[in-house]
Amino acid sequence: MTKQAVLSLEEAVSRIEPGSSIATGLALEHAIPFAAGHELLRQGIDDLTMIGPISDLLFDQLVGGGAVSRIRAAWVGNVSAGTGYRFREAVESDEIDIEDHSNFSIALALQAGAMGIPYLPTRSLLGSDVFERSGLFREEIDPFSGDRITLVPAISPDWAIVHVQRASPDGDVHLWGNTGIIDPAVGAAENVLVTAEEVVDPDVITSDPSxxxxxxxxxxxxxxxxxxxxxxPLAGHYNRDNEYYLEYHRRTKTQAAFDEWADEWVHGVSDREEYAEWIEADLSITEPIVAAEVRYGQ
Amino acid sequence: MASEYTPRELMVSAAAAEIEDGDTAFVGMRLPLIAFQVAVSTHAPNSMAVYESGVVRDSPADGFIHTMCDLPNLNRAVSATGMIDIMSRLQRGDIDVGFLGGAEIDRYGNLNTTWVRAGDDEIRLPGSGGACDIACMADRTVLLMPHEPRRFTEEVHYVTSPGHSPNGGRRTDHPAPGGGPSTLVTSKATFGFDVDGELYLRSAHPGVSPEEVLTDFPWEMNTAEDIGEGPVTTTAQPTDEELALIRAFDPDGFWTRS
Structure with missing residues (x-):
């Protein structure tokens, strides 16, 4: 792929077609691309298959907004409060399909996709209903040891959406803090949409290739x-807005309540600058840590 | 005389006691986030925690954490990488103890966090997360749940996290390679798993009678005495030091006082 120009969020998200499969929320509770998710809702891009490990709220919001047909994930809810009401109601009423994974099985499925192989074996899952009822996994005998083993088939999403600290205009990315399954998902996905806190000069990125x-x-x-x-939260930039998660939990018990919430927080916001003005909590980094300098050279 | 404490503070203390010095613990959501920090600050200074987000720590976080990914949990971590790293440690047998919760549990320690039945309805819960992996592959697991009779059932509706084999011998006749559940801590008592992998009552929390605990289960549960492990004891109260730590790690009591 050739080098890319920086796009607006609206333009970038408009390239995602209805019916696409999207892996996101890949760093678990860290660095979840909420802005891109909300833009999917504003543009009404629907019939999506969402893929991820645990989705801390974002999948619940996409389900509530009517964007999702299917979820392939290990956990969907609200890490601060437990239940995601929109997800729960949609699954209980068969409005969406759910393919249950464990965190490791979704990681391995994407890793297999990233490695260009059909499946990866694991010692997890056997004896669980995640194995029995998902209808996805196979039990086989390891031909070398004779052990019973689970085969996890590859998943190759149409898109991975990732939020990062900084990227060059070309699309080379610096990302730090915990990364969950970003690496395997990016490798497995056909297309990658990067939203970055900062777009920086390419020299910044090439100064630290590791x-x-x-x-x-x-x-x-x-x-x-x-x-x-x-x-x-995003390492080095802002803390988690815990109160937002609790308020969302209180405000989205019914679809009508969710719609009201979304009118305010998703559809009532034209862009992220306006959105930022809505944030009441002080999430700033009060005790910054600057990593030791890393030197390269020749 | 120990200070006043909440049931959850006692559960954190009891969970922390399950981490031995030198252990590597797999820590998930909620109370274990606090329990590891208590353990590493007291009796287990050489323990380490891994989090499936990709974080490895050997010290408490300098600030309250709602989740494993809160920035205080990243600061001065041993390492911050990805899930394949962490789950590989689990799969190759490096994790001594993992923590699990559940909406339902049966006598073999099978846990359900996916689907429960309520009358004719099925209620959808968030799902496994890393729980199934921890249950399958950790050397031992410690289970934490509120003490509510509806959670104790002859057969869980969905086995999210496998326990011991119903055929006896704990994990010998079971496809999961880990050691399976070793302890259950509820808000009223602690339990072990006997040689057949079946739950038995080990200790009742202060002010709770063993009889009242046993009647909450739909099957006839053994006690430590029944299986020759000595009398049912009273669970140790959290020490003043532990309470001070719990309240430092959870200053508003979000996880431990509500």
Whole structure:
């Protein structure tokens, strides 16, 4: 893929077609691309298959907004409060299909996709109903040891959406803090949408190639999107907005209540700058830690 | 005389006691986030915690954490990588103890966090997360749940996290490679699992009688005395030091006082 120009969030998200499969929320509770998710809702891009490990709220919001037909994930809810009411109601009423995973099985499925192989074996899952009822996994005998083993088939999403600290305009990415399953998902996905707190000069990125998590050949679109992971935390930029998660839980018990919430927080916001003005909590980094300098050279 | 404490503070203390010095613990959501920090600050200074988000720590976080990914849990971590790293440690047998919760549990320690029945309805819960992996592969697991009779059932509606084999011998006749559940801590008592992998009452919390605990289960449960482990004891109260730590790690009592 050639190097990319920086796009607006609206333009980048508009490239995602209805019916796509999207892996996101990949760093678990860290760096969740909420801004991109809300743009999917504003544009009414629907019939989506959402793929992820645990989705801390974002999948619940996408389900509530009517964007989702299917979920392939290990956990969907609200890590601060437990239940995601929109997810729960949609699954109980068969409005969406759910393929239950464990965190490791979704990681391995994407890792297999990233490695270009049909499946990966694991010692997890056997004896559980995650194995029995998902209808996805196979039990086999390891031909070398004779052990019973589970085969996890590859998943290759149409898109991975990732929020990062900084990217060059070309799409080379620096990302730090915990990364969950970002690496396997980016490798497995056909297209990668990167939203970045900052778009920086390419020299910043090339100064530290060991910190490069995604390379431009993998990236379809780069968006500069400050505060793009709020209410989730982003290492070095902002803390988690815990009260947002609790308020969402209180306010979304019914579909009508969710619609009211979404009118305010999703549809009532034209862009992320306006959104940032809504945030009441002080999430700033009060005790910054600057990593020791890393030197390269020749 | 120990200070006043909440049931959850006692559960945190009891969970922390399950981490031995030198252990690597797999820590998930909620109370175990606090329990590891208590353990590493008291009797288990050489213990380590891994989190499936990709974090490895050997010290408490300098600030309250709602989740494993809160920035205080990243600061000065031993390492911050990805899930394949953490789950590989689990799969190759490096995790001594893992923590699990459940909406339902049966006598073999099978846990359900996916689907429960309520009358004719099925209620959808969030699902496994890493719980199934921890249950399958950790050397031992410690289960934490509120003490509510509706959670104790002859057969869980969905086995999210496998326990011991119903055929006896704990995990010998079971496809999961880990050691399976070793302890259950509820808000009223603690329990072990006997040689056949069946729950038995080990201790009742202060002010709770063993009889009242046993009647909450739909099957006839053994006690430590029944299986020759000595009398049912009273669970140790959290020490003043532990309470001070719990309240430092959870200053508003979000996890432990509500």
């Amino acid at each position: 910190r490069v998590a995604i390379t431009h050949d993998q990236v379809t679109a780069v968006v500069e999107c400050p505060f793009g992971a709020h209410p989730s």
